Amino acid sequence: MEILNFLFQGFAVALTPFNIMMALAGTFIGTAVGMLPGIGPVNGIVVLIPLTYALGLPPESSLIMFAGIYYGSQYGNSISAILLNVPGTSSAVMTALEGNAMTKKGRAGPALAMSAIASFFGGTVSVVALMLFAPALAKWAIRFGPAEYFALMIFAFSTLSSLSGKNLVKGLIATLIGLMLATVGLDPVSAVDRYTFGQLKLLDGLDFVVVVIGFFAINEILRYAENIHQDQEVFTKLGRVMITTKEFAMSFWTMVRGAAIGFFVGVLPGAGGTISSFVAYTTEQRLVDRHGTFGTGDIRGVAAPEAANNASANGAMIPLLTLGVPGSETTAVMLGALLGMNITPGPLFIANNPTVFWGLIASMYVGNILLLILNLPLVGIFVRILKVPGWFLMPAVVAVSFVAVYSVNNSPFDILLMAGFGLMGYLLYKMEFPLASVILGLVLGPLVENNLRRAMSLSDGDWTYLFSSPISIGLWIAAIASLFLPLVIKRFSAASTVADEMEEVELVEVD
Amino acid sequence: MTSHLTDRVTGVFLLLFAIWYGYRTTLFKVSFMVDPVGPKAFPLILAILMGVLSLYLIIKPDPSPVWPGSATWIRIGLITLTFIAYAYLMVPIGFVLATTFEVTALALIFRGPLLKSLVGAFILSAALYGLFDMLLGLSLPTGLIFRGWWG
Numbered sequence: 290m291e292i293l294n295f296l297f298q299g300f301a302v303a304l305t306p307f308n309i310m311m312a313l314a315g316t317f318i319g320t321a322v323g324m325l326p327g328i329g330p331v332n333g334i335v336v337l338i339p340l341t342y343a344l345g346l347p348p349e350s351s352l353i354m355f356a357g358i359y360y361g362s363q364y365g366n367s368i369s370a371i372l373l374n375v376p377g378t379s380s381a382v383m384t385a386l387e388g389n390a391m392t393k394k395g396r397a398g399p400a401l402a403m404s405a406i407a408s409f410f411g412g413t414v415s416v417v418a419l420m421l422f423a424p425a426l427a428k429w430a431i432r433f434g435p436a437e438y439f440a441l442m443i444f445a446f447s448t449l450s451s452l453s454g455k456n457l458v459k460g461l462i463a464t465l466i467g468l469m470l471a472t473v474g475l476d477p478v479s480a481v482d483r484y485t486f487g488q489l490k491l492l493d494g495l496d497f498v499v500v501v502i503g504f505f506a507i508n509e510i511l512r513y514a515e516n517i518h519q520d521q522e523v524f525t526k527l528g529r530v531m532i533t534t535k536e537f538a539m540s541f542w543t544m545v546r547g548a549a550i551g552f553f554v555g556v557l558p559g560a561g562g563t564i565s566s567f568v569a570y571t572t573e574q575r576l577v578d579r580h581g582t583f584g585t586g587d588i589r590g591v592a593a594p595e596a597a598n599n600a601s602a603n604g605a606m607i608p609l610l611t612l613g614v615p616g617s618e619t620t621a622v623m624l625g626a627l628l629g630m631n632i633t634p635g636p637l638f639i640a641n642n643p644t645v646f647w648g649l650i651a652s653m654y655v656g657n658i659l660l661l662i663l664n665l666p667l668v669g670i671f672v673r674i675l676k677v678p679g680w681f682l683m684p685a686v687v688a689v690s691f692v693a694v695y696s697v698n699n700s701p702f703d704i705l706l707m708a709g710f711g712l713m714g715y716l717l718y719k720m721e722f723p724l725a726s727v728i729l730g731l732v733l734g735p736l737v738e739n740n741l742r743r744a745m746s747l748s749d750g751d752w753t754y755l756f757s758s759p760i761s762i763g764l765w766i767a768a769i770a771s772l773f774l775p776l777v778i779k780r781f782s783a784a785s786t787v788a789d790e791m792e793e794v795e796l797v798e799v800d
Numbered sequence: 801m802t803s804h805l806t807d808r809v810t811g812v813f814l815l816l817f818a819i820w821y822g823y824r825t826t827l828f829k830v831s832f833m834v835d836p837v838g839p840k841a842f843p844l845i846l847a848i849l850m851g852v853l854s855l856y857l858i859i860k861p862d863p864s865p866v867w868p869g870s871a872t873w874i875r876i877g878l879i880t881l882t883f884i885a886y887a888y889l890m891v892p893i894g895f896v897l898a899t900t901f902e903v904t905a906l907a908l909i910f911r912g913p914l915l916k917s918l919v920g921a922f923i924l925s926a927a928l929y930g931l932f933d934m935l936l937g938l939s940l941p942t943g944l945i946f947r948g949w950w951g
Contacts (some may be wrong), residue, residue: 343938375940436910458856460816465850467819471844474841483839484821513867517817517910625863680912681920683902691886691899692928696938701887708883715876719865720810738842742835750836 292420299647302415303655307551308353308648310347312656313356319361319672320663324369328686329378329510330362330619331728335501336628336689339696348630349648355623355654356606356649360412363562363599364660367404368671371591372397380562380598383570387583387590403540404595405664406532411548411596412657417602420650422468423639427611431635435743436755438614440764443736445614446729448559448771452725457772464721466732468737469676470495477735478742490702497625497731499694499703500710504688504724507711512718513683530668532588536657540592543573546598554597555604558616559771565601566594603653610646612636614733621732628732807861814854822847875909882906893942895933899925 302308322333334355341351366377371388384404391400394638431589433441450460473484474494485491547569554565573593574583605620614633615621627634632642641720663671676684714724741755756762763772825840825847883906890898903921907944935942 322845339935340932340938344936363929447829456862458853458860462850462853462857465846465853469843472843479830479832479839480833481830483828483838483843495839510875510879514879515872595925680907681903681917683801684906684921687855687906688899688903688924688928691890691902692895692932692940695890695895695940696932699939701890703886704883704890708887709878711883712876712880720806721862721865727814729806739825742837743844745837746835797915 292424295643296420296651298643298650299651301490302349302644302648303353303651306350308350309348309654311354312357312652313659314359316364316656316660316663319358319363319409320365320368320660320671323360323362323365324671324674325682326369326373326375327376327683328373328506328511329366330359331501331505331622332509332686332690333358333362334619334622335498335505336693338622339693340499341626342629343696347626348632348642349428349645350629351626352623352645352649353366353520353652353656355626356653357662359606359619359623360599360602360653360656361660363412363595363602364405364408364664365406365671366598367591368401368664368668369675371404372672373675378562380566380601381594383566383594384598385572387587387594387720390584390586391588391591395528396586399532399536399588401527401668402665403536404534405530405661406537406665407540407544407547407592407595408599408664409657410544410663411775412603412660413598413654414545414548414596415552415555415600416650416653416657418600419603419606419653422556423607426607427636427639430612433557433612433636433760434758435740435747437758437761438740438762439737439744439755440768441612441614442733442740444764444768444771445558445608445616445733446726448557448774449616449729450559450726451772451774452564453703453725455721457721459722459777460726463717463723463724464730466717466722467727467732468734469730470500470727471731471734472738474518476741480756490700491699494735495706495715495731496703497622497728498503498697498699499707500731501625501728502690502694503707503710504687504714504727504746508718509713510683510687510712517679527669527672528663535585536588539634540589543577543589543592544596546572546576546602547593551597551600555601556607559612559735559774561605561617562598562601563719565597569593569597582693610638610649611636612663613638613736615729618728621725621729625732634696635763638713669682676703678790714785801868802863803869804862806861806867808858810863811854811857814857815851818847818854819851822848828929878908884911891941892944894946895940896925896929897943899928 319330322328322330324518336353362378363380366381367388368377370385371383371392374385374389374399376382386403388400391397405520450464451457454460463740473481473491473494482492540751550569550572551565554560554568570590570593573589577589578587595736605617609615609620610625613633615624622632694703695701696705717724744754756765761792822844825843828840830838830840883904886898886902900921903924904917907917907921929940932938
């Protein structure tokens, strides 16, 4: 009953009026950025990081808001998927397939309702799992030394590289680009300055807020310039946003399986919402699609991916909070934010910061209830955001980005850097280098080097020390094995009947 | 035959970059060693890995992507120019004016109607300034040209 005790303490944190407001702000922003194609939770979080620093927000409040943006985006991304057949983020690809088929049959209302309910189900179940698993994993990870950490980060790099792009080598190169960018600045151990070219502004290193906004927001603007699309007519006659009890009963076990799949896939570094929703969808197709109705507007085909992608967002919080090693770009950005607040997540994080961890957990229960309200009765309001024309929405994203980039150091120089990284991000994107890997390398770079050097100090420069414990050997083997994961997934999807459709849909992890 | 030129060129560029990046480590001024590996080893490892992977990219390139046409590149160039102008203008003319110009310029590049773009840009810029500077206490530039007028 220790957990209940902690949870009550957590609710005492999460239910203060200020933190309820933070959860509401996070879930609201999350729904909006999730829904808008082209921008996602990374944009929402990174833009708010300078603000949380400037306001001196307590870490638990910042984290409550950032997590709200992350799981809120998994609710929002299905709205545009269902109404426009454009997934708001890549993890709503399967929802677009099934949900838009329902819209075409005039059943947009039930599709939206099912998506919100399945999201709530997946979200809430996975918070319970997060609450039970995270402290246990943290206890186990206490024995990790620098050699184990080094191996763990290599494992995170190799899984993300192999899952986030079409070409493994490009994923690895992208990781190296991120790591190289991270070496710019003063070396904290020896105080030698590296790759600064005498620029004082670079001594502190590249600020990751500037790089991430360049890579994600500015890159997106340049991509929009490629193809200035005519705005689609937004379908706003939603009808009744509700499902029948029969539809709920029919989808219940689908949601249970979706949530379980989503959670465990989410915990794995590199694999996240996109892969989990795909696995959940194809699993359901095999188990329950007896009349071949999947793909033609079967409500269970909405329930499965939505339960899964929400559960995976919460599962992805586990490696971040217990090991301090994120497995996706969104959690990498959250790690960057925490490091900036002088909090280093790791095995001792939960024990040392019980208010932050349990406050976050409690807020996630609250946040999912808020999201259910935002997405069922209030979904009509959000749909109006989709009516903002692209020629204004995209420039508005730039304006908000400027506020954030300028506020990092109150320096216009950062706007130039941001523009440079925007162009670089665009070119890398065009050549199919996964930007998620660059970001992970950039954020983890200092930690990788630090752990490597601490390991070498402990062993007096003996490199075999890196492979000397069973845990680190296991992690090295897993890192190498994960390079073959794309082959396994290809076989899995080849066996499924939606394989043809998936040929066109890129099964690439970008959320 | 499909072209593989993009990846080959990128590979060569990355290879040269890796050599330069590795060479720079020899210029680090290390006065004393605090730890057995020092500040050079990690960048050197990165340089070597990058070198090997870029060779692989040169030998086994993907088909080149579909690069956009000249109209898009002109738009991208214009957008970049507006960013550079913004960086130099925002302190002298202030956040509200600079952002109004920026958003209007981008909206026009994206074929928005002139009047609507201008009005929308001004309302957005003023709202952002009100929210972040006045309400939330970030300090956005008011503009040197307004200095005598208030504040």
